[in-house]
Amino acid sequence: MNFGVLPETLNAEFKVNPDPLGDRELMKSETRRIPDINWIRGFIEGEGCFYINIYKRKDTSLGLGVKLVFKVTQDSRNQGVLELLCAALDCGKLYNQSSKSKVQDIMVTGIGDILGKIIPFFENNPLLGAKLQDFHDFVKVAKMMENKLHHTREGIEAIRSIKDGMNSKRTHDS
Secondary structure: OOOOOOOOOOOOOOOOOOOHHHOHHHHOHHHOOOOOHHHHHHHHHHHEEEEEEEEEOOOOOOOEEEEEEEEEEEEHHHHHHHHHHHHHHOOOEEEEOOOOOOEEEEEEOOHHHHHHHHHHHHHHOOOOOOHHHHHHHHHHHHHHHHOOHHHOHHHHHHHHHHHOOOHHHOOOOO
16 A cells, blocks of 8 residues: 555646736636546545436426436536546536536436446546445446336336435435
């Protein structure tokens, strides 16, 4: 194990800018880069969310739809960081939460991107904290959707049960 010893590239001396927002050039995504995979994992552990949306949908036999959502939220001052994250994950779209809010989200909702990019990324680079359990539940539902179980009443109920135990509703035992 690495007990506090950083790789040489990460242990290098760095300059502190007393007014980091004053230098807008540093905030642009084209002049910055994500340091490494572990940075992404830590950032998502703190700022990311895996959730399941069950919503009314008239064009289905059950009248319900299921959408998987991977989301990262930041103040708009960190738009460059969100753009870098989208590029690193090779998916996601940037949204303003509202016209009055200075908060932005990266959202990935396409099942192809979820199954082909988000899930493989976090399977190969696992989260280490509490969000790992939410990711595992997210993967269960993605596989259920891949097998079209979300088109059955039993599947919707199983998905609802998983959803009801995720994120802030999770107990220490689940």
